[in-house]
Amino acid sequence: MDKYIGKRLDGRYEILETVGVGGMAVVYKAHDLMDDRIVAIKVLKSEYVGNEEFRRRFKNECKAIAVLDHPNIIKVYDVSFGDRIEYIVMEYIDGITLKEYIEQQKVIQWKDAVHFTVQILRALQHAHDKGIIHRDIKPQNIMLLADGTIKVTDFGIARFSRNTSHTFNSEQAIGSVHYISPEQASGEITDEKTDLYSVGVMLYEMLTGRLPFEADSAVSVAIMQMQSTPKMPREINPDIPEGLEQITMRAMQKNPAQRYQSAAEMLKDIDEFKRDPSIHFAYKYFVDETPTRVVDSMNKIKAAETSKPEPEPKKKKSNAIPMLAGIAFGVVLFIVAFILLVGWWTGWFNSSEKSTLDMPSLIGMTMEEAKSQYPDFEIVQETTRYDDAPKDEIVEQTPSEGTNVPKHQQVKVIISLGPKGDEMPDLAGKELAEAKSILNKMNVQYDIQERKDDETAKGSIISTQPTAGSSITKDTLVTLYVSLGPDTTTVTVPPVKGLSEEDAKRVLEKKGLKISQSETQSSDRPKGEVLDSSPKEGEEVAEGSTVKLYISSGKKAENKVDISVGLPNTSTPVYLKVYVGGIEQADLRSSELIPNVAREYNFTLSGTGTTTVTVRINTSSGGGFDDYVVYKVDFDQGKVTVVNQYPFDDPNKGESSKEPSSEPSSEPPETPDPTEDEEENLMDRIW
Numbered sequence: 001m002d003k004y005i006g007k008r009l010d011g012r013y014e015i016l017e018t019v020g021v022g023g024m025a026v027v028y029k030a031h032d033l034m035d036d037r038i039v040a041i042k043v044l045k046s047e048y049v050g051n052e053e054f055r056r057r058f059k060n061e062c063k064a065i066a067v068l069d070h071p072n073i074i075k076v077y078d079v080s081f082g083d084r085i086e087y088i089v090m091e092y093i094d095g096i097t098l099k100e101y102i103e104q105q106k107v108i109q110w111k112d113a114v115h116f117t118v119q120i121l122r123a124l125q126h127a128h129d130k131g132i133i134h135r136d137i138k139p140q141n142i143m144l145l146a147d148g149t150i151k152v153t154d155f156g157i158a159r160f161s162r163n164t165s166h167t168f169n170s171e172q173a174i175g176s177v178h179y180i181s182p183e184q185a186s187g188e189i190t191d192e193k194t195d196l197y198s199v200g201v202m203l204y205e206m207l208t209g210r211l212p213f214e215a216d217s218a219v220s221v222a223i224m225q226m227q228s229t230p231k232m233p234r235e236i237n238p239d240i241p242e243g244l245e246q247i248t249m250r251a252m253q254k255n256p257a258q259r260y261q262s263a264a265e266m267l268k269d270i271d272e273f274k275r276d277p278s279i280h281f282a283y284k285y286f287v288d289e290t291p292t293r294v295v296d297s298m299n300k301i302k303a304a305e306t307s308k309p310e311p312e313p314k315k316k317k318s319n320a321i322p323m324l325a326g327i328a329f330g331v332v333l334f335i336v337a338f339i340l341l342v343g344w345w346t347g348w349f350n351s352s353e354k355s356t357l358d359m360p361s362l363i364g365m366t367m368e369e370a371k372s373q374y375p376d377f378e379i380v381q382e383t384t385r386y387d388d389a390p391k392d393e394i395v396e397q398t399p400s401e402g403t404n405v406p407k408h409q410q411v412k413v414i415i416s417l418g419p420k421g422d423e424m425p426d427l428a429g430k431e432l433a434e435a436k437s438i439l440n441k442m443n444v445q446y447d448i449q450e451r452k453d454d455e456t457a458k459g460s461i462i463s464t465q466p467t468a469g470s471s472i473t474k475d476t477l478v479t480l481y482v483s484l485g486p487d488t489t490t491v492t493v494p495p496v497k498g499l500s501e502e503d504a505k506r507v508l509e510k511k512g513l514k515i516s517q518s519e520t521q522s523s524d525r526p527k528g529e530v531l532d533s534s535p536k537e538g539e540e541v542a543e544g545s546t547v548k549l550y551i552s553s554g555k556k557a558e559n560k561v562d563i564s565v566g567l568p569n570t571s572t573p574v575y576l577k578v579y580v581g582g583i584e585q586a587d588l589r590s591s592e593l594i595p596n597v598a599r600e601y602n603f604t605l606s607g608t609g610t611t612t613v614t615v616r617i618n619t620s621s622g623g624g625f626d627d628y629v630v631y632k633v634d635f636d637q638g639k640v641t642v643v644n645q646y647p648f649d650d651p652n653k654g655e656s657s658k659e660p661s662s663e664p665s666s667e668p669p670e671t672p673d674p675t676e677d678e679e680e681n682l683m684d685r686i687w
């Protein structure tokens with residue numbers, strides 16, 4: 001298991017898992033505990049922490065990305081350079097590399113390839129405008145999100161374009177061999193057009209599903225980059241529009257002067273192609289930059305050639321021996337050339353002692369980096385000055401680059417103090433909101449660190465870094481140290497629920513807490529009992545904090561409501577059940593009622609608020625009961641309202657009786673005179 005998994009870097013970044021391993025660094029997924037976000041952390045491998053060359057590249061990546069701010073370039077949040085570990089904290093990208101996508105799709109639809117290329121070019125245009133050349137553009141360094149967004153990563157070997165960008169020693173032909181430009185492969189000057197060549201190679205690969213140059217060794221591929229012409233994309237994939245093929249091949253021209261001169265120029269042609277995919281570009285690649293000179297016409301030259309005297313006839317000799325000698329000479333010449341090329345590539349011939357050296361460019365390096373990389377020179381600081389270059393970088397040197405000088409030549413350099421910016425304001429004692437407003441108006445980035453302080457009010461600024469009066473620019477990250485207030489003792493709010501108000505106050509005061517004005521609330525709990533507290537039981541608060549109690553005011557007084565249920569017009573005995581809020585009230589169940597005699601059924605309810613009362617009826621105490629009448633009862637208003645009335649089906653008559661009334665009937669029911677037998681039977685029931 002990786003030693004960093006589960007650990008915290010600087011107490012802030014909790015390492016969750018490994019997401020990638022590169023040549024000089026390991027990338028982890030981590031949780032930023034301070035900002036509560038997922039980040040990616042690129043950690044320089046431990047075996048390279050002591051290697052100045054790798055440390056220089058790692059720091060260079062930080063410098064490069066720090067000045068970039070573009071939606072298609074990965075963001076950097078934090079950096080750390082220590083003796084034991086160096087890392088960069090970056091935006092976490094949940095996606096795959098463009099290389100993985102190409103391997104999945106084999107051939108990418110040309111519209112998608114154009115969509116990806118446009119985003120890459122916009123990112124490079126931003127970087128080039130900031131003076132940064134990536135120098136390692138390849139699909140492995142391009143992240144692709146699920147929504148099709150592109151993120152350019154890995155500026156580890158990027159250089160500022162104000163450097164003359166020659167490559168020396170271990171930096172010869174730096175980059176990935178399948179995507180490097182011819183000038184990179186030959187160790188010549190690199191500039192913005194170097195990145196555009198690499199974009200052309202990627203576009204070629206996306207459209208055709210194959211690389212323009214492939215061979216058994218990196219050296220062979222590099223030679224092909226310098227000398228060979230790739231197969232035309234439409235020969236591999238005829239579906240590629242001709243205009244897009246032309247754009248691809250112009251970006252891949254061997255001669256930088258014949259390529260697009262900027263990302264903006266290439267974007268312009270892509271925009272024209274998108275508007276009209278059938279477009280044909282009339283590119284002209286020949287540029288004669290040699291001085292004008294007078295030459296004889298082709299006819300005169302040809303005439304001179306034809307006027308030469310014929311050679312004397314010679315005795316015919318065998319052609320075999322000269323032919324074999326020529327072949328042998330050619331083979332030997334090829335082997336010698338190959339050895340020389342490999343020796344140049346690997347630096348075999350760089351180790352020979354020379355009394356004089358070509359002065360390299362130190363521009364863009366720090367003093368430490370320059371002395372480490374070029375020990376054959378005595379490098380001394382002449383002076384400093386404000387410059388657009390980052391602080392501590394070399395901005396000028398004497399002798400200049402390319403001058404032939406003796407070994408151990410003294411080289412005088414001028415060191416940058418960084419851009420001359422605004423003066424850092426004094427924010428100490430100001431509230432955080434005011435401090436943020438001041439820095440926002442200055443267009444300065446800031447970071448907030450909280451700490452306890454006995455003298456500064458909570459939420460106010462204790463101090464800043466850089467300090468007041470320092471020179472700052474829009475690229476300066478200002479740290480605001482904000483007070484959390486004095487370092488106070490905390491206590492846990494004790495449980496007081498269910499206690500009387502007086503007992504609760506005694507418990508809280510014993511804990512060093514104060515009691516604010518209590519608030520009463522109606523409830524089913526006894527009057528004076530504590531219902532809850534704020535802050536709640538178990539919360540940690542500063543000693544001396546105020547606690548609010550919520551006290552029960554007791555149950556609400558109940559009101560009585562009388563209800564009279566009018567009975568149906570029938571002589572059939574009935575039974576009633578009463579439901580309050582859907583629950584049967586057993587004590588209100590009626591005994592047998594004779595409607596013609598009783599006329600109504602009366603009962604009283606007590607309560608608060610509103611409820612629904614349903615009366616159900618049946619002609620048999622053991623049979624099924626039907627809804628008879630539904631009331632809405634408002635106890636607070638003392639009001640009874642009929643919601644629904646249902647007809648009563650008299651089983652003895654075969655037809656419905658009249659509907660019930662919500663009030664007692666004032667008139668006797670209209671019924672036919674009973675027969676003698678019915679009258680006798682009725683009297684027996686009554687008595």
